[in-house]
Amino acid sequence: MTDPQDTQFLPLTRRQVLEAGTVVSASGMISTATAQAQTQVTTSPSLPENGTTVHIACRVNGQPTAIDIDARASLLDMLRERLGLVGAKKGCDHGQCGACTVHIGGRRIASCLTLAAKVNGREVTTIEGIGSADGLHPMQQAFIDHDALQCGYCTPGQIMAAIACVKEGHASTPEDIREYMSGNICRCGAYVGIVAAIEQAAPQIERG
Amino acid sequence: MTQERTADRPRVDAYEKVLGRALYAADQPIAGLLHAMTVPATIAKGRIEAIDATAAQNVRGVVRIFTHEDFSQIKTTPAARGAYGQPGKGHQPMTSPVVRHRGEPVALVVADTLEAAIEGAEAVKVRYAPEPFSARMEDELASPEAQPDRQLSSGDAEAAFAAADHRIDVEYLHPQQHHNPIELISTTAAFEDGELRIYEGTQAASAFAGGLAGMMGLEPTRLRGVSPYTGGGFGQKNGIQEQSVLVASAAALLRRPVKLVMPRGQLFHTASYRPRSRHRVRLGADGQGRLLAGLYETVQQNSRYDGFACDHGANPPRMYGYHTWQGNDRIVRVDTQTPGHQRAPHEHPASYATECAMDELAEAVGMDPVELRLANDAQSDPITGKPYSSRHLAGCLRRGAEMFDWSRRIADPGALVADNGDLIGLGVACGSYKGSMTATVTTLRLFASGRCEIATSGHEMGQGIRSVIAAELIEILGVDPAKLDIHIGDTGHAPQHITAGSWGTGSVAPAARSAAMKLREELSVLTGAPLSEEPVHVQLARTRRPSLEVTVNTIPLGKDAQIIEQLRRGIPSTTGPEYPDFMAFSWIAHFAEVHVERSTARVRVKRVVSVADCGRVMNRRTAESQVRGGVVWGIGAALREAGETDPRFGGVLNNDLAEYVVPVNADIGAIDVDFIDQPDFKLNMSGVKGLGEVAMVGAAAAVVNAVYNATGRRIRHLPIRIEDLL
Numbered sequence: 001m002t003d004p005q006d007t008q009f010l011p012l013t014r015r016q017v018l019e020a021g022t023v024v025s026a027s028g029m030i031s032t033a034t035a036q037a038q039t040q041v042t043t044s045p046s047l048p049e050n051g052t053t054v055h056i057a058c059r060v061n062g063q064p065t066a067i068d069i070d071a072r073a074s075l076l077d078m079l080r081e082r083l084g085l086v087g088a089k090k091g092c093d094h095g096q097c098g099a100c101t102v103h104i105g106g107r108r109i110a111s112c113l114t115l116a117a118k119v120n121g122r123e124v125t126t127i128e129g130i131g132s133a134d135g136l137h138p139m140q141q142a143f144i145d146h147d148a149l150q151c152g153y154c155t156p157g158q159i160m161a162a163i164a165c166v167k168e169g170h171a172s173t174p175e176d177i178r179e180y181m182s183g184n185i186c187r188c189g190a191y192v193g194i195v196a197a198i199e200q201a202a203p204q205i206e207r208g
Numbered sequence: 209m210t211q212e213r214t215a216d217r218p219r220v221d222a223y224e225k226v227l228g229r230a231l232y233a234a235d236q237p238i239a240g241l242l243h244a245m246t247v248p249a250t251i252a253k254g255r256i257e258a259i260d261a262t263a264a265q266n267v268r269g270v271v272r273i274f275t276h277e278d279f280s281q282i283k284t285t286p287a288a289r290g291a292y293g294q295p296g297k298g299h300q301p302m303t304s305p306v307v308r309h310r311g312e313p314v315a316l317v318v319a320d321t322l323e324a325a326i327e328g329a330e331a332v333k334v335r336y337a338p339e340p341f342s343a344r345m346e347d348e349l350a351s352p353e354a355q356p357d358r359q360l361s362s363g364d365a366e367a368a369f370a371a372a373d374h375r376i377d378v379e380y381l382h383p384q385q386h387h388n389p390i391e392l393i394s395t396t397a398a399f400e401d402g403e404l405r406i407y408e409g410t411q412a413a414s415a416f417a418g419g420l421a422g423m424m425g426l427e428p429t430r431l432r433g434v435s436p437y438t439g440g441g442f443g444q445k446n447g448i449q450e451q452s453v454l455v456a457s458a459a460a461l462l463r464r465p466v467k468l469v470m471p472r473g474q475l476f477h478t479a480s481y482r483p484r485s486r487h488r489v490r491l492g493a494d495g496q497g498r499l500l501a502g503l504y505e506t507v508q509q510n511s512r513y514d515g516f517a518c519d520h521g522a523n524p525p526r527m528y529g530y531h532t533w534q535g536n537d538r539i540v541r542v543d544t545q546t547p548g549h550q551r552a553p554h555e556h557p558a559s560y561a562t563e564c565a566m567d568e569l570a571e572a573v574g575m576d577p578v579e580l581r582l583a584n585d586a587q588s589d590p591i592t593g594k595p596y597s598s599r600h601l602a603g604c605l606r607r608g609a610e611m612f613d614w615s616r617r618i619a620d621p622g623a624l625v626a627d628n629g630d631l632i633g634l635g636v637a638c639g640s641y642k643g644s645m646t647a648t649v650t651t652l653r654l655f656a657s658g659r660c661e662i663a664t665s666g667h668e669m670g671q672g673i674r675s676v677i678a679a680e681l682i683e684i685l686g687v688d689p690a691k692l693d694i695h696i697g698d699t700g701h702a703p704q705h706i707t708a709g710s711w712g713t714g715s716v717a718p719a720a721r722s723a724a725m726k727l728r729e730e731l732s733v734l735t736g737a738p739l740s741e742e743p744v745h746v747q748l749a750r751t752r753r754p755s756l757e758v759t760v761n762t763i764p765l766g767k768d769a770q771i772i773e774q775l776r777r778g779i780p781s782t783t784g785p786e787y788p789d790f791m792a793f794s795w796i797a798h799f800a801e802v803h804v805e806r807s808t809a810r811v812r813v814k815r816v817v818s819v820a821d822c823g824r825v826m827n828r829r830t831a832e833s834q835v836r837g838g839v840v841w842g843i844g845a846a847l848r849e850a851g852e853t854d855p856r857f858g859g860v861l862n863n864d865l866a867e868y869v870v871p872v873n874a875d876i877g878a879i880d881v882d883f884i885d886q887p888d889f890k891l892n893m894s895g896v897k898g899l900g901e902v903a904m905v906g907a908a909a910a911v912v913n914a915v916y917n918a919t920g921r922r923i924r925h926l927p928i929r930i931e932d933l934l
Contacts, residue, residue: 048269048320048321049321050267050268050269050319050320050321050323050324051268051269051321051323051324051327070321070323072323072326072327073321073322073323077322077323080235081243081321081322084237086228086231086234086235086237087227087228087229088228089232089390089391089439090234090392090469091390091391091392091472091865092392092472092864092865093471093472094472094864094865094866096864096865096866097390097865099390126228127227127228128227128228131227136223136226136227140226140227141226143222143226144218144222144223144226145218147218147219147222147829147830147832147833149219149222149225149226149670150440150670150671150672150830150833150834150837151389151390151391151437151438151439151440151441151668151669151670152221152222152224152225152226152230152437152439152670153232153389153390153391153437153439153440153670154390154439155225155226155228156228159226177873178873178874178876179873179874181873181874182872182873182874182875183872184872184873185390185865185870185872186390186873187387187388187389187390187440187442187870188440188670188833188837189836189837189838189839189840189841189871189876190833190836190837191836191840191871191872191873191876192836192876192878192879193833193836194873195873
């Protein structure tokens with residue numbers, strides 16, 4: 001569909017493109033954050049913070065994390081844009097869809113509605129932090145077994161909500177599960193599988 | 209081999225997805241990334257007189273503010289949003305001071321951080337010269353097109369209708385609906401390896417390598433479209449977005465990578481949606497319920513400038529053996545953003561109207577609705593006279609009726625009552641969707657280590673296309689799914705065709721299968737003997753070759769080799785439903801049970817049974833999920849979803865997920881799914897017809913018919929809400 005008559009209003013040459021910027025490898029940013037965390041407090045890379053910043057120290061997936069963060073930043077944007085933890089997803093930024101669900105102190109919250117500054121001194125757990133060294137969390141396995149996902153975009157939020165749903169004691173009946181999982185929208189419509197997955201994983205989590 | 213056919217395997221990307229490791233377009237780690245935010249127009253029509261960006265420029269962290277003055281050289285080509293491939297159509301915002309719909313971007317603020325970009329965008333002041341407009345088809349300035357968009361006819365339907373024993377003449381209204389995939393539409397433009405790489409969760413990565421390059425005046429080889437995973441598409445992501453070229457151009461001008469995640473409130477105005485439509489249905493039948501006449505006239509609301517078709521009339525005449533048919537589809541133009549394809553774009557609204565009308569006819573004739581449909585089953589198309597490649601709709605109805613226990617239905621509304629006093633209603637409806645395919649260029653590489661790589665045309669948006677590709681490679685080559693790399697959605701690996709219209713499986717399954725068979729042949733030549741039962745990579749290793757690669761071009765039925773060239777140039781080209789010797793459709797029957805609480809009229813869909821004829825089932829587990837998803841969409845359409853246009857300001861009033869209500873977990877009861885699972889080898893070597901779209905067709909009508917059976921209320925608009933039943 002290219003019109004050969006088009007004027008080259010953005011005359012990019014290969015050299016200019018190469019000069020212009022680089023993409024780090026897929027593992028780059030994430031591995032920096034987590035590799036550092038193994039031995040020391042994770043500090044944010046030298047990202048530009050323009051507004052008023054606040055210093056926060058918290059634990060993210062068990063790792064001590066210290067960061068100077070824009071006071072306007074949401075926890076979701078801190079996780080995704082500063083810490084490279086992109087499992088939590090932005091689906092509405094209004095607390096209406098649940099795709100950004102993470103745990104603070106074991107409770108599920110919408111990280112898009114939570115200011116990053118509020119997690120100072122708190123324990124944050126994301127989808128990246130629930131699996132054990134030897135494999136999947138029972139809820140993750142149950143989601144695979146029951147095909148409780150399609151596009152997968154809402155899935156990290158669904159799984160974090162599902163684990164909390166069990167721990168809150170709201171997973172004893174399918175009706176309860178449906179009700180207490182209704183803050184997480186799955187537009188692909190995998191609800192039947194999600195309920196079945198939670199029913200499978202709940203006894204294992206309760207025993208654990 | 210046959211036992212593998214409907215294997216119940218985990219979807220191949222489920223592991224990455226449950227770990228949160230699947231990287232979507234907005235998840236790419238890119239150094240030095242700038243963040244962008246759009247400023248939406250606050251008028252529905254008019255001109256921008258002045259943009260005052262002083263305050264915005266003073267926001268700390270703002271790098272640059274782009275307006276139409278920066279982007280006036282961007283071309284609105286047939287690839288632009290809304291053009292649907294037609295010259296002279298489409299509208300690309302920010303290329304001139306003209307505003308053609310509310311909410312279109314009028315400025316793009318780029319900043320070091322997202323927070324600064326948002327604050328900057330809010331600080332941009334725009335002065336407009338507004339013009340009169342109409343945003344709804346019933347309003348004063350709406351413009352009906354003089355000629356129908358489509359018409360189909362067979363015989364003298366008016367005369368047959370006039371002479372029929374039983375006549376139904378009803379009008380149904382379908383609202384505006386918005387796809388709302390949970391992945392927001394994001395565009396990231398970054399430089400790598402001498403090319404401008406566009407990451408967007410799209411169903412059409414080719415649109416970036418080809419279409420976007422044309423809009424920007426670049427060589428297509430300078431751009432690469434990457435859609436690693438699409439977080440739900442449903443048709444909303446099937447082309448270039450209003451934002452795409454703006455972000456790409458900003459990155460090119462700044463020589464820096466730029467990311468824009470469009471807020472959902474703005475997507476209700478910039479992205480596509482299902483337009484409002486009106487459907488007049490007339491059905492005439494004899495005393496035995498035989499369909500003597502079908503007359504179907506529809507009107508659809510389009511934008512002033514789009515090239516979107518109105519095609520409601522394509523499927524209904526193919527559902528049953530109509531003795532005569534007459535239909536036409538018309539367009540009314542208004543001042544809104546352009547609508548587009550949303551899951552079962554015209555098939556869903558058309559099935560809603562015509563399948564509800566069938567329910568009304570069954571009552572008029574005094575027949576059971578399942579029996580009425582069976583009495584009008586057909587094996588050839590009333591319009592073209594061609595036979596169907598395969599049609600097991602009667603089988604879907606019979607098996608579904610048995611699974612659902614349809615025999616307990618009582619025709620008199622409100623006769624079935626639950627223990628708690630709720631009124632129980634049972635409804636049935638059917639659907640169809642064209643059997644369609646497109647071309648692919650597929651490269652398959654087997655390594656002696658057992659690893660296997662395939663690059664082909666397709667996009668993974670949750671429908672399970674990776675699992676379909678895997679199923680064929682497992683069946684033909686016996687490869688280990690854990691050692692399989694599937695490269696799709698990336699123009700850097702293979703030419704990409706738009707993935708939509710339920711042609712994904714019918715295109716990639718034969719592609720993977722023929723590549724795998726070719727690889728077996730070549731391996732057999734290398735080994736000098738027919739292949740044994742040993743794993744293929746072990747046999748390859750014995751030839752002392754590290755790997756073996758084959759490339760195949762698949763050309764769908766009825767097309768010639770020229771389609772490969774079109775594919776390479778990014779020009780969409782598909783087949784179906786009409787082929788030289790037959791018509792091809794997938795078919796489905798849905799049965800719905802609703803419970804209506806008497807005092808509040810709250811409707812609950814307790815159970816749905818759906819039986820589909822989609823040809824061969826490639827993966828039982830993902831196929832069931834796909835049908836359940838389509839049913840959830842049908843329930844949403846029947847009882848929840850409507851975009852409400854504000855006639856005063858031209859915008860969508862309920863532009864978020866709290867006010868635009870989609871089904872949540874508590875809205876969904878049991879959904880039991882089964883398949884006929886008869887391969888259709890007339891259509892392709894894999895025997896598949898397509899499932900994702902047909903899954904939704906008829907589902908809303910089944911719910912609406914069930915609501916009538918419970919309440920005795922014929923509600924002829926969607927969604928049905930409590931106030932309609934009280």
